[in-house]
Amino acid sequence: MELNSPLARVLRDGPFEAALSAAVDRSGLTLDRIREHLASRGVRISRATLVYWRQGRSRPEREASLEAVAALEQVLELPRASLLVLLGPRRPRGRWAGHTPGTLPHATVWPPATRIMQRLAAPAEGDLLVRSVHDVLTLGPERCERVLRVRKVVESAVDRAFRLISYYQIDDPDRDAPRLGRVWYGRAGRTEVARQYGLMAAEVLLDQPLGRGDRTMVEYELCFPPGRPLLFYQRWFTRPTAEYVLVVDFGAQPPARCHRITQRSPGAPERAESEVWVGGGGVVQSIATDVPSGAVGLRWQWD
Structure with a gap:
């Protein structure tokens, strides 16, 4: 991937939904085909969820969703954690409410x-x-x-x-x-x-x-x-x-x-x-x- 390509820039600067959408477009894969690739890796996710993520209507936060994003990076041939890092910290809830600044989960x-x-x-x-x-x-x-x-x-x-x-x-x-x-x-x-x-x-x-x-x-x-x-x-x-x-x-x-x-x-x-x-x-x-x-x-x- 070229450092100054549109995809490289949006992976660097975000937001998450724009980076995901650009990566999907570059791959040439349909959402159904992406779901098939994810399923072969043991990850089940609905088409509607992928649509909502691309549109920014929802964001991955649960642990299963974060694992799905990691698998998406593989399917879309992106650098490891390049999408995950754009998500930033989860909203404070449960155990995340006590997240210590300066640490990486x-x-x-x-x-x-x-x-x-x-x-x-x-x-x-x-x-x-x-x-x-x-x-x-x-x-x-x-x-x-x-x-x-x-x-x-x-x-x-x-x-x-x-x-x-x-x-x-x-x-x-x-x-x-x-x-x-x-x-x-x-x-x-x-x-x-x-x-x-x-x-x-x-x-x-x-x-x-x-x-x-x-x-x-x-x-x-x-x-x-x-x-x-x-x-x-x-x-x-x-x-x-x-x-x-x-x-x-x-x-x-x-x-x-x-x-x-x-x-x-x-x-x-x-x-x-x-x-x-x-x-x-x-x-x-x-x-x-x-x-x-x-x-x-x-x-x-x-x-």
Whole structure:
């Protein structure tokens, strides 16, 4: 998609109904055909609902509707979350009435997360606060992920917190999800994969329940099947975090250049920031403090 095309501009500036209508027009698909594509992805939605969304007479707000919008982005071949980000926050009701400014709901970053959270009976957002994250990503000779080792320091905001849910977005639609490998200072729980959305969620059980204000460290690794060469890695933070350390071990095939990247929200433009030195051993480090909600990571060029 060209950056200055009419569709790109309306995806950037909104409103939602105009962006959806422009995307439908560009696709050349009828609404009935779009509904068929959605149904093949397990999403059922009426024709009238699509008409109302295009006309701005109603807006998607329920979790099932947000998942339908995420599937629409796939059917219409749009960037992930490009329509979702135009919806903005839901009207305050129910649990959203207590939404904390400066945070990103899981359903905004990972649209199918709500359904996965329900299947895992996941704790409420904000029950377990992440204070520090260390990611060590090791690439294989095919230049794709081989192992991601994650260390988190978490603090409980409630009494008797005993597990955390970790999410991983798979950008290659033809690739299998990683598997949860070894776990330190805890043990592996259940794993859920929403393959059509490229999302994996893994449950890690803590060694002991935490009381309000208690902290602990947990460490685990994700093991990846073969895939395409990787061009970037980033971690999404739904809440501000004190520290984030990212180490990428390229081994014997270091990239030509590497930059730190940030992104404020899904669908927002990615910002290339300072260039990062590639060490003689093919290892790159990026250390950030007082990290706001959003994404932080590295992007590199192989040649």
